[in-house]
Amino acid sequence: MKNVTELKEQGTQLSIVEVAENLFRQLGFQKTTVADIARELQMSPANVYRFFASKSEINEAVARRLLVEIETAVKDVAKSRGPASKNIHNIIATIETLNAQRFSSDRKLHDLLETAYNEHWPIVAAHIEVIDKALAQVLSAGMAAGEFKKGDAELIAILVRSACVRFCHPRLMVECAQDPEPTIDQMMAFLIGALK
Amino acid sequence: MKNVTELKEQGTQLSIVEVAENLFRQLGFQKTTVADIARELQMSPANVYRFFASKSEINEAVARRLLVEIETAVKDVAKSRGPASKNIHNIIATIETLNAQRFSSDRKLHDLLETAYNEHWPIVAAHIEVIDKALAQVLSAGMAAGEFKKGDAELIAILVRSACVRFCHPRLMVECAQDPEPTIDQMMAFLIGALK
Known part of the structure; x- marks a missing residue:
């Protein structure tokens, strides 16, 4: 069974993907930066990189x-x-x-x-x-x-x-x-x- | 029947295409210019444009x-x-x-x-x-x-x-x-x- 920390991490990961999808829909994936995604989620780009090694x-x-x-x-x-x-x-x-x-x-x-x-x-x-x-x-x-x-x-x-x-x-x-x-x-x- | 002038023109047109194909093969079609083709044929770009309206x-x-x-x-x-x-x-x-x-x-x-x-x-x-x-x-x-x-x-x-x-x-x-x-x-x- 997954613990609370793991579930929270999964939730954050999913949020990143959802926000990215919305930005990609508006700006296109090539023009969307990790900074854009982080800003939308009110987190630092470094935090995004904890979940995804690269754009x-x-x-x-x-x-x-x-x-x-x-x-x-x-x-x-x-x-x-x-x-x-x-x-x-x-x-x-x-x-x-x-x-x-x-x-x-x-x-x-x-x-x-x-x-x-x-x-x-x-x-x-x-x-x-x-x-x-x-x-x-x-x-x-x-x-x-x-x-x-x-x-x-x-x-x-x-x-x-x-x-x-x-x-x-x-x-x-x-x-x-x-x-x-x-x-x-x-x-x-x-x-x-x-x-x- | 085609006259001499028409046949000559057709010959020139074919030469342009053949030379272009060779240059495309070496340089790629995007990097080949009309000037390149004309130079190879020892004619002016204006003369190439008599046969082809555009690149x-x-x-x-x-x-x-x-x-x-x-x-x-x-x-x-x-x-x-x-x-x-x-x-x-x-x-x-x-x-x-x-x-x-x-x-x-x-x-x-x-x-x-x-x-x-x-x-x-x-x-x-x-x-x-x-x-x-x-x-x-x-x-x-x-x-x-x-x-x-x-x-x-x-x-x-x-x-x-x-x-x-x-x-x-x-x-x-x-x-x-x-x-x-x-x-x-x-x-x-x-x-x-x-x-x-």
């Missing part, structure tokens, strides 16, 4: 929160009942919707995620693993139910996610936003054809 | 040459005999190979293409149309031969190209280069499953 660690923690938001929504879809083909479709549509919402309402936070992808931050690889696992879970369920033909669910998860990268990758989805086709519905109908 | 037009002409190189190779594959599934595979593999070669041997020219994609230069949309047309041609042939089930070849071409963007997009292929999976073989086997 990069704060950037990562905020980006991680954005990715966890997607992961939580995706895991909920993966757990839901209904045909596996519908769940696969909904996982991709959920990722696309959350990315599109962030892009239109919080462009500066979206920039942070684009940078995380561009610069291969380790949290991105970890995030992709979580998505692949959710997809594999749905694929396995579909195979067990006879909805999909039997196969290597983990590999097929990677294939489905790669084939849908145009909808899920924060930079590419912006780049392809003007292209009317393919729609998610068209792509999913096509891929489901390969699964059945 | 951007020269950038586009060089990027276009790189894309035409891919298009020519892809059209050759599309024309070749053999099973349509093999030709579809080879179109994607050809694009991936040419991008990978450029990335490893001519990084600075690759940067130019990445910028063209990032900034939505019109030549990129035109290039993608050519690739889609080649894919649709092979898909139609496969449908006519009974190798693939009947369908909208043009839409399926867009779906196949989108599903393979991880191998064909100059920036994404670099970003994904470290990921062992999916391989082109895995992706093509999966997609061909949707076509049959």
Whole structure:
């Protein structure tokens, strides 16, 4: 069990990330300094550095929160009942919707995620693993139910996610936003054809 | 028929693009100036501007040459005999190979293409149309031969190209280069499953 000191420390750490996220939303992550974050929290920059060794660690923690938001929504879809083909479709549509919402309402936070992808931050690889696992879970369920033909669910998860990268990758989805086709519905109908 | 003056002008225009490509390869397109290109050709910058209204037009002409190189190779594959599934595979593999070669041997020219994609230069949309047309041609042939089930070849071409963007997009292929999976073989086997 955690003691009072540990809980307080965790609380401070969370406050730093929350304040950083708000500042990133307004100023952008590159223009926000540790001094800005400390000032907002009425603490010294040195105190912030007790919790995060560098500004990069704060950037990562905020980006991680954005990715966890997607992961939580995706895991909920993966757990839901209904045909596996519908769940696969909904996982991709959920990722696309959350990315599109962030892009239109919080462009500066979206920039942070684009940078995380561009610069291969380790949290991105970890995030992709979580998505692949959710997809594999749905694929396995579909195979067990006879909805999909039997196969290597983990590999097929990677294939489905790669084939849908145009909808899920924060930079590419912006780049392809003007292209009317393919729609998610068209792509999913096509891929489901390969699964059945 | 073109007259001597027109042919000479075309020759000069081509020389400008060739010299620009060489300088871009060495210095990068952003650091190469119109003055550099003119000096190399022993002509005045004003004379270069007779052929290209701006440096951007020269950038586009060089990027276009790189894309035409891919298009020519892809059209050759599309024309070749053999099973349509093999030709579809080879179109994607050809694009991936040419991008990978450029990335490893001519990084600075690759940067130019990445910028063209990032900034939505019109030549990129035109290039993608050519690739889609080649894919649709092979898909139609496969449908006519009974190798693939009947369908909208043009839409399926867009779906196949989108599903393979991880191998064909100059920036994404670099970003994904470290990921062992999916391989082109895995992706093509999966997609061909949707076509049959």
